[in-house]
Amino acid sequence: MQHKSSLLSDKSSYIWAIITGLLSSSCCIIQLVLNIFSIGCAGFSILTPYRPIFLSFTTILILYTITKYGLKSKRTLIILLISLSLSSSPELISLYNQGRITSNSEKSLIKEIEIFVVQIEGISCEGCANRIKTQIDSKPFVIDSKVYFNNQSAIVSVIPGNYKSIDIETWVKMVDFKYEAKVIQQYIESKY
Ligand SMILES: *[C@@H]1O[C@H](CO)[C@@H](O)[C@H](O)[C@H]1NC(C)=O
Numbered sequence: 001m002q003h004k005s006s007l008l009s010d011k012s013s014y015i016w017a018i019i020t021g022l023l024s025s026s027c028c029i030i031q032l033v034l035n036i037f038s039i040g041c042a043g044f045s046i047l048t049p050y051r052p053i054f055l056s057f058t059t060i061l062i063l064y065t066i067t068k069y070g071l072k073s074k075r076t077l078i079i080l081l082i083s084l085s086l087s088s089s090p091e092l093i094s095l096y097n098q099g100r101i102t103s104n105s106e107k108s109l110i111k112e113i114e115i116f117v118v119q120i121e122g123i124s125c126e127g128c129a130n131r132i133k134t135q136i137d138s139k140p141f142v143i144d145s146k147v148y149f150n151n152q153s154a155i156v157s158v159i160p161g162n163y164k165s166i167d168i169e170t171w172v173k174m175v176d177f178k179y180e181a182k183v184i185q186q187y188i189e190s191k192y
Helices: 002-024 028-036 043-069 074-087 089-097 126-137 165-175
Strands: 112-121 142-148 153-158 180-190
Touching: 002 043, 002 074, 028 089, 028 126, 043 074, 074 089, 089 126, 089 142, 112 165, 126 142, 126 153, 126 165, 165 180
Parallel strands: none
Antiparallel strands: 112 153, 112 180, 142 153
16 A cells, blocks of 8 residues: 555656646647657647746745655656756757857868848747758758747858848758748858
8 A cells, every 4th residue: 555655656756757847848848749740830839938937836846855755766857858858948958059069070171151031930848949050951051040939040051152032932941941041141150
Protein backbone atom coordinates (compact mmCIF):
# COMPACT_ATOMS: atom_id res chain seq x y z
CA MET A 1 0.00 0.00 0.00
CA GLN A 2 2.68 2.40 1.13
CA HIS A 3 4.83 1.45 -1.83
CA LYS A 4 2.06 1.91 -4.36
CA SER A 5 1.10 5.40 -3.24
CA SER A 6 4.70 6.60 -3.24
CA LEU A 7 5.12 5.21 -6.74
CA LEU A 8 2.11 7.16 -7.88
CA SER A 9 3.35 10.42 -6.44
CA ASP A 10 6.76 9.66 -7.95
CA LYS A 11 5.34 9.58 -11.41
CA SER A 12 2.92 12.41 -10.96
CA SER A 13 5.59 14.86 -9.82
CA TYR A 14 7.63 14.09 -12.95
CA ILE A 15 4.55 14.47 -15.09
CA TRP A 16 3.83 17.83 -13.46
CA ALA A 17 7.39 18.91 -14.14
CA ILE A 18 6.92 18.06 -17.80
CA ILE A 19 3.52 19.72 -18.06
CA THR A 20 4.48 22.98 -16.37
CA GLY A 21 7.79 22.99 -18.24
CA LEU A 22 6.10 22.53 -21.61
CA LEU A 23 3.55 25.22 -20.82
CA SER A 24 6.32 27.58 -19.68
CA SER A 25 8.06 27.11 -22.98
CA SER A 26 4.93 28.35 -24.77
CA CYS A 27 5.07 26.60 -28.10
CA CYS A 28 8.75 25.95 -28.37
CA ILE A 29 9.38 22.30 -27.69
CA ILE A 30 6.10 21.10 -29.13
CA GLN A 31 6.61 23.19 -32.25
CA LEU A 32 10.18 21.95 -32.71
CA VAL A 33 8.87 18.38 -32.70
CA LEU A 34 6.16 19.37 -35.18
CA ASN A 35 8.85 21.00 -37.35
CA ILE A 36 10.56 17.61 -37.68
CA PHE A 37 7.35 16.23 -39.13
CA SER A 38 6.91 19.32 -41.32
CA ILE A 39 3.72 20.29 -39.53
CA GLY A 40 3.09 24.00 -39.83
CA CYS A 41 3.40 26.53 -37.11
CA ALA A 42 0.43 25.78 -34.92
CA GLY A 43 -1.45 27.98 -32.52
CA PHE A 44 0.48 27.21 -29.34
CA SER A 45 1.74 30.76 -29.29
CA ILE A 46 -1.56 31.82 -27.72
CA LEU A 47 0.11 30.55 -24.54
CA THR A 48 2.98 33.04 -24.78
CA PRO A 49 1.27 35.86 -22.83
CA TYR A 50 0.63 33.43 -19.96
CA ARG A 51 4.23 32.36 -19.73
CA PRO A 52 4.87 34.21 -16.42
CA ILE A 53 1.99 32.29 -14.83
CA PHE A 54 3.31 28.92 -16.02
CA LEU A 55 6.81 29.89 -14.92
CA SER A 56 5.51 30.53 -11.42
CA PHE A 57 3.81 27.10 -11.40
CA THR A 58 7.17 25.61 -12.36
CA THR A 59 8.89 27.54 -9.56
CA ILE A 60 6.31 26.38 -7.03
CA LEU A 61 6.79 22.77 -8.14
CA ILE A 62 10.56 23.08 -7.77
CA LEU A 63 10.31 24.69 -4.33
CA TYR A 64 7.78 22.08 -3.22
CA THR A 65 10.05 19.25 -4.38
CA ILE A 66 13.06 20.76 -2.64
CA THR A 67 11.24 21.24 0.67
CA LYS A 68 9.68 17.79 0.54
CA TYR A 69 12.61 15.72 -0.70
CA GLY A 70 15.65 17.84 0.01
CA LEU A 71 18.10 19.43 -2.34
CA LYS A 72 20.25 16.35 -2.77
CA SER A 73 17.65 13.75 -3.64
CA LYS A 74 17.63 12.19 -7.07
CA ARG A 75 14.04 13.22 -7.56
CA THR A 76 14.81 16.89 -6.93
CA LEU A 77 17.64 16.68 -9.41
CA ILE A 78 15.49 15.15 -12.14
CA ILE A 79 12.61 17.57 -11.54
CA LEU A 80 15.06 20.48 -11.71
CA LEU A 81 16.57 19.16 -14.90
CA ILE A 82 13.21 18.62 -16.63
CA SER A 83 11.73 21.93 -15.48
CA LEU A 84 14.71 24.11 -16.23
CA SER A 85 15.52 22.63 -19.62
CA LEU A 86 11.92 22.83 -20.80
CA SER A 87 11.14 26.27 -19.48
CA SER A 88 14.38 27.82 -20.74
CA SER A 89 14.00 26.30 -24.21
CA PRO A 90 12.66 29.49 -25.87
CA GLU A 91 15.83 31.32 -24.84
CA LEU A 92 18.03 28.49 -26.11
CA ILE A 93 16.21 28.31 -29.43
CA SER A 94 16.40 32.08 -29.68
CA LEU A 95 20.20 31.93 -29.37
CA TYR A 96 20.30 29.29 -32.08
CA ASN A 97 17.96 31.26 -34.36
CA GLN A 98 20.20 34.30 -33.97
CA GLY A 99 23.19 32.28 -35.07
CA ARG A 100 24.98 32.48 -31.74
CA ILE A 101 25.47 28.75 -31.31
CA THR A 102 26.34 27.81 -34.85
CA SER A 103 29.83 27.67 -36.24
CA ASN A 104 30.75 30.28 -38.80
CA SER A 105 33.92 28.66 -40.08
CA GLU A 106 32.63 28.53 -43.65
CA LYS A 107 31.80 32.21 -43.59
CA SER A 108 35.37 33.27 -42.84
CA LEU A 109 36.63 31.76 -46.11
CA ILE A 110 34.33 33.90 -48.21
CA LYS A 111 35.54 37.36 -49.23
CA GLU A 112 32.26 38.96 -50.16
CA ILE A 113 28.78 38.33 -48.88
CA GLU A 114 25.44 39.71 -49.90
CA ILE A 115 23.12 40.60 -47.07
CA PHE A 116 19.35 40.74 -47.17
CA VAL A 117 17.45 42.27 -44.26
CA VAL A 118 13.92 40.93 -44.28
CA GLN A 119 10.90 42.10 -42.33
CA ILE A 120 8.67 39.10 -41.63
CA GLU A 121 5.23 39.65 -40.19
CA GLY A 122 3.43 36.83 -38.44
CA ILE A 123 6.19 34.95 -36.57
CA SER A 124 4.42 33.84 -33.42
CA CYS A 125 7.16 32.10 -31.43
CA GLU A 126 10.80 30.95 -31.42
CA GLY A 127 9.78 27.49 -32.64
CA CYS A 128 8.18 29.09 -35.69
CA ALA A 129 11.18 31.35 -36.25
CA ASN A 130 13.29 28.21 -36.22
CA ARG A 131 11.16 26.72 -38.99
CA ILE A 132 11.84 29.77 -41.15
CA LYS A 133 15.57 29.61 -40.41
CA THR A 134 15.71 25.92 -41.39
CA GLN A 135 13.99 26.69 -44.69
CA ILE A 136 16.35 29.58 -45.53
CA ASP A 137 19.47 27.66 -44.48
CA SER A 138 18.53 24.79 -46.79
CA LYS A 139 19.14 26.93 -49.91
CA PRO A 140 22.47 26.19 -51.63
CA PHE A 141 23.98 29.70 -51.74
CA VAL A 142 22.90 30.76 -48.28
CA ILE A 143 25.87 31.17 -45.96
CA ASP A 144 23.83 31.71 -42.85
CA SER A 145 20.66 33.26 -41.55
CA LYS A 146 19.47 34.82 -38.35
CA VAL A 147 15.77 34.95 -37.61
CA TYR A 148 14.56 37.30 -34.88
CA PHE A 149 11.23 36.57 -33.24
CA ASN A 150 11.51 39.73 -31.08
CA ASN A 151 11.45 42.24 -33.91
CA GLN A 152 9.98 39.97 -36.60
CA SER A 153 12.90 40.09 -38.97
CA ALA A 154 15.67 38.06 -40.52
CA ILE A 155 19.18 38.71 -41.75
CA VAL A 156 20.23 36.41 -44.57
CA SER A 157 23.82 36.16 -45.83
CA VAL A 158 24.34 34.66 -49.26
CA ILE A 159 27.04 34.26 -51.88
CA PRO A 160 26.58 37.42 -54.01
CA GLY A 161 24.65 37.43 -57.25
CA ASN A 162 22.58 34.29 -56.75
CA TYR A 163 19.32 35.55 -55.35
CA LYS A 164 16.91 38.42 -55.71
CA SER A 165 14.68 39.85 -53.00
CA ILE A 166 11.70 38.03 -54.42
CA ASP A 167 13.45 34.65 -53.98
CA ILE A 168 13.90 35.21 -50.28
CA GLU A 169 10.38 36.53 -49.85
CA THR A 170 9.09 33.42 -51.64
CA TRP A 171 11.06 31.02 -49.40
CA VAL A 172 9.42 32.53 -46.34
CA LYS A 173 6.02 32.39 -47.97
CA MET A 174 6.60 28.70 -48.76
CA VAL A 175 6.98 27.97 -45.05
CA ASP A 176 3.53 29.36 -44.42
CA PHE A 177 1.33 31.65 -46.45
CA LYS A 178 0.46 33.64 -43.34
CA TYR A 179 3.92 35.23 -43.31
CA GLU A 180 4.35 38.61 -44.95
CA ALA A 181 8.00 38.89 -45.94
CA LYS A 182 9.57 42.00 -47.39
CA VAL A 183 13.24 42.68 -48.06
CA ILE A 184 13.94 46.13 -46.62
CA GLN A 185 17.70 46.26 -47.23
CA GLN A 186 20.11 44.55 -49.58
CA TYR A 187 23.85 45.20 -49.74
CA ILE A 188 27.22 43.60 -50.40
CA GLU A 189 29.66 43.38 -47.55
CA SER A 190 33.30 43.09 -48.46
CA LYS A 191 35.72 41.41 -46.10
CA TYR A 192 38.88 43.16 -47.29
C1 LIG B 1 16.31 42.94 -35.03
O1 LIG B 1 17.14 42.82 -33.88
C2 LIG B 1 18.48 42.43 -34.13
C3 LIG B 1 19.23 42.37 -32.83
O2 LIG B 1 18.48 41.83 -31.82
C4 LIG B 1 19.15 43.38 -35.08
O3 LIG B 1 20.45 42.94 -35.39
C5 LIG B 1 18.33 43.50 -36.36
O4 LIG B 1 18.91 44.45 -37.21
C6 LIG B 1 16.90 43.88 -36.03
N1 LIG B 1 16.12 43.89 -37.27
C7 LIG B 1 15.53 44.99 -37.75
C8 LIG B 1 14.80 44.83 -39.03
O5 LIG B 1 15.57 46.05 -37.16
